[in-house]
Amino acid sequence: MASTQLHQRRPPSTTDQDQITPGNEPEQPLKVIIVGSGIGGLITAIMLDRAGIDYVILEKRPQHSTIGSAIAFTAVVLRVLDQLGLYEDIHAISKDFSQTRITMADGREIGILDGLFTQERYGYYNAIMARPDLMNALLSRVAPNKIHMGKKVLEVTEHPDGQTKNDPAGMVTVRCSDNRHVFFFFRYQAHLVIGCDGAYSAVRQRMYQILKEKGVNVPKADFAPFRFDMHCVVGVSKPLDPEVYPTLKKPYCEFEVILGNDLSYNIWLMPLNNNRISWMINGKMFTPKANNREEAKRQLEENFKASEWGEEAAEELCNMVRDFACPYNNTTIGDLIDNTPKTVISKVMLEDKMFETWHSDRIVLLGDGGQGATQAILDAVVLVDLLHELPSNSAKDISNALKRYQSKRFETAKAAVSASRQGGYLFSEKGWFMDLLRAFTFKYMPRWLYMMTSDRIQASRPILSFLPPVPDRGSVKAI
Template sequence: MASKVPKMHVLIVGGGIGGLMLGLMLERAGIDYQILERSPELRPLGSAISLNGTVLRLFEQLGLLEDLLKISKAAGRLHLVKEDLETQGHIDLEHFRERYGYHSIVFGRPDFFQMLISHIPAKKILMGKRILSSSQTELGVIVRCSDGSAYHGDILVGADGAHSSIRQCMHKTLKEQGLLPKSDSEKLKFDQNCVVGITNELDPEKFPILKEELCELYGVIGKKNPYTVSLRTSLHYRILFASLHSWTRYLLDCFG
């Protein structure tokens, strides 16, 4: 006899990919939840996401694999290129299917975002909910928002990004209790700036590589300058790109 799922209510702060993915899993499991998003509207931003077979099993179990494959390209080869565009080598990625049962796939973050949204009931996502505070009580957890509303749950999950209000609330509480680890007061060893984006639809006659059935990945590694550029071909004749600064220089300094 199947065990009954205990009744509980989960509050998820943040309507990004992490919050939406958790909400979708709770939806499938029959667990009540509410997503509180700070922005007045959902804005799918970003560039590329790559997933391999170890993760795609999860999407198959959730019944999402077919939808995910519709917005993605299977990964073909990774090309390693110097900053003067001299090719250093290639890594074949097609063998992943033989090893894991799935191709590694690449897709645009906005496309993935929209796919997740389509599987979550609109009533489960509340917009314009900027969290001011969170507190633990004997009955659970309470979050209070800038619009005067308050929400009670059994579990609170902070999925609200780099400048997480939930993490700030936890940091304040732990600091008052003297429970913060020493590392939290130390400066970061290095920082990283990243510029990401997706091109508009390009002319495949000018860029023939866009016609390839498989996704071609390029890593342009800077040595004389602190930049690395990542490029991936995508559906609809687009290129997904990201440019990283500082992190590459840190690695070169460490490993030559």
């Protein structure tokens, strides 16, 4: 049995030494375990490091993933990334976004959405980059010894205050398996566990068990299956010839969105730096509603399996659109797929759900319910700010901070999930009303209404309170 503990007690001051008696040891500095080394986990780690809070990251995969499509950051998160000293890294791997052009598969143009105004209005152009490039940039800012790969969470245990010999404030223990050491388990201890392990979170399931043992009622809705009606194949091409794909010569990234004539699929093309194009193919699917908890559990298990479909399923969706025309020099979608290494093509599910339970006394979830990288980063800003202000490491003080975290973030996160759902409807639902709504949104919306809507979305651009502030450069100031 191997054991690893996050215990590096600070040397006591003279005053501390005068006061130390058996059972009255000084409180240790806050220790945190982050479960998951995705974008949310890495950003949280960087923020904790800047706050002077010790942490380790536990990641179940044996190595970091190189798959994924494009990711977009707006001023909502670019301002805090700037504050963290990451903006130059982001700028080096990204392209500034200029517009989205929406067409039907038969070539009919529905409309164009402008994006160039964001720099003047909010201080930053929207930045578009390949997800693997972003991961590498974030990993370069986290000490390698802080990330423990191949650690699959098996159990999480909260210890009440005063009952842990290593720390009188109480701790939480995470027990993991390790794919390199089949017969060994690893234990990690800290004051707080932050679950950044995605939609099908092992930390959440362990947290539910703890709450149930304490007699806390978890809402039934939290056990229901995820809502998803789209599956998706993504990839990033190898470097392409700009003469064949002239969009690559442009200084800005121009999105191309192609809607299937029957709206059963849509295709997104996003030019990146280094002469690459990121692409995404979305296809409709259907998941029945669960009638009881057992059915819900079964669907969750099926969804989890579907979320890791392999090459065969990805190839099936690719073949559906292979012969469709690209908007570049008489090329096809198939040409773009063929110019993408198979190792970076992956199939994922587009799912959403708003969980009502975010924390227990010493466990908290971040970026919960598949809200995306932007919401995970905004979660981290609020959470790390509150952790930096903790009066003590007691379960009461940590639990109160986690309650404030959920209170501050819940409505915004809920709105983000709703907006994501509405966006999916806009690109995939049939009917004359949806045709009119698409035409209005993408072609006939008055400029003033478009700006007002954008201002509302970009209104909150939070930064960390314990770091030097960065200027609010836009003409429309943050609130």
